[in-house]
Amino acid sequence: MEYNFLKIAENGNVCTLTISAPKSLNALNTTILNELGDFCDHFDCVKYRCLIITGDGEKSFVAGADISEMATLNMLQAQTFGSRGAAVFRKIETLHVPVIAAVNGFALGGGCELAMACDIRICSDNARFGQPEVGLGIIPGFSGTVRLARLVGMGMAKQLIYTGRAIRADEALRIGLVNAVYPQAELMDKALEMANQIAANAPLAVKAAKQCINDEYDMKAEDAIMNESAIFGCCFNTEDQKNGMAAFLNKGKCEFQGK
Numbered sequence: 575m576e577y578n579f580l581k582i583a584e585n586g587n588v589c590t591l592t593i594s595a596p597k598s599l600n601a602l603n604t605t606i607l608n609e610l611g612d613f614c615d616h617f618d619c620v621k622y623r624c625l626i627i628t629g630d631g632e633k634s635f636v637a638g639a640d641i642s643e644m645a646t647l648n649m650l651q652a653q654t655f656g657s658r659g660a661a662v663f664r665k666i667e668t669l670h671v672p673v674i675a676a677v678n679g680f681a682l683g684g685g686c687e688l689a690m691a692c693d694i695r696i697c698s699d700n701a702r703f704g705q706p707e708v709g710l711g712i713i714p715g716f717s718g719t720v721r722l723a724r725l726v727g728m729g730m731a732k733q734l735i736y737t738g739r740a741i742r743a744d745e746a747l748r749i750g751l752v753n754a755v756y757p758q759a760e761l762m763d764k765a766l767e768m769a770n771q772i773a774a775n776a777p778l779a780v781k782a783a784k785q786c787i788n789d790e791y792d793m794k795a796e797d798a799i800m801n802e803s804a805i806f807g808c809c810f811n812t813e814d815q816k817n818g819m820a821a822f823l824n825k826g827k828c829e830f831q832g833k
């Protein structure tokens with residue numbers, strides 16, 4: 575599929591995806607959602623060991639879902655649009671490699687929700703996060719009510735969603751919505767640095783760790799502990815485990831093959 579709104583770049587085994595709809599501050603319309611879904615469906619999780627998602631320009635990551643497209647939807651159409659976005663974001667959340675959101679400006683509404691579907695969020699110092707939906711007569715519809723509370727706690731999530739207030743990068747850092755804040759000019763280098771650090775580790779182990787963390791979040795502690803033990807054991811079926819431990823014992827460094 576040819577993409578009209580996605581730019582893809584590769585840097586070794588790290589892939590960078592840039593959402594590019596500058597006229598609307600990268601707001602998500604149906605075409606962009608479809609392109610994102612297709613991108614995830616065809617993403618090569620063997621070639622790439624980490625994905626970075628960012629927005630085009632220096633002003634906006636994603637300024638939300640496209641309000642001009644949503645304005646005239648009826649209930650059924652809105653449900654379809656909402657579930658389409660939610661399904662695409664779930665693909666990102668469950669992609670077999672870690673996904674870093676490099677938030678380079680506004681991350682509002684669907685933009686904040688997209689960032690929250692990623693494994694890790696870092697941002698530039700001009701970033702703004704918020705869920706302004708109630709000011710438009712709607713609620714977050716791309717799983718924002720689900721993920722925001724999980725990330726920052728229920729009390730803070732409720733405050734942000736009920737007030738619709740946008741917060742600055744430093745506040746996002748303080749409440750744990752982002753892991754780090756950088757000057758705009760350094761953001762992508764920092765994202766790449768983190769991605770390379772991830773990519774240097776055993777890819778099957780990183781994938782297994784992601785799956786454990788995602789799946790175990792909703793499990794009872796007993797089940798979660800058993801799940802981790804089972805997957806921990808499976809790591810010992812990989813060449814990466816054998817080579818990684820042998821390299822350590824020989825005081826060397828392992829170039830993991832993902833096998």
Ligand code: CO8
Pocket residue numbers: 597598599601637638639640641642644652653655656659680682683684685706707710713714715716
């Ligand atoms: N949708 C469509 N167009 C947008 C959006 C958007 N979300 N955000 C910005 N734009 C457009 C503006 O209309 C403007 O277009 P034009 O030049 O043609 O007038 C252009 O981008 C530039 O924007 P501004 O002139 O407004 O730029 P400012 O720097 O003055 O302001 C803001 C930037 C603060 C980001 C402002 O544009 C704004 O408030 N945008 C809307 C933010 C918002 O409310 N986002 C949430 C949308 S709702 C949502 O995301 C729901 C997700 C779940 C959907 C579930 C579906 C059922």
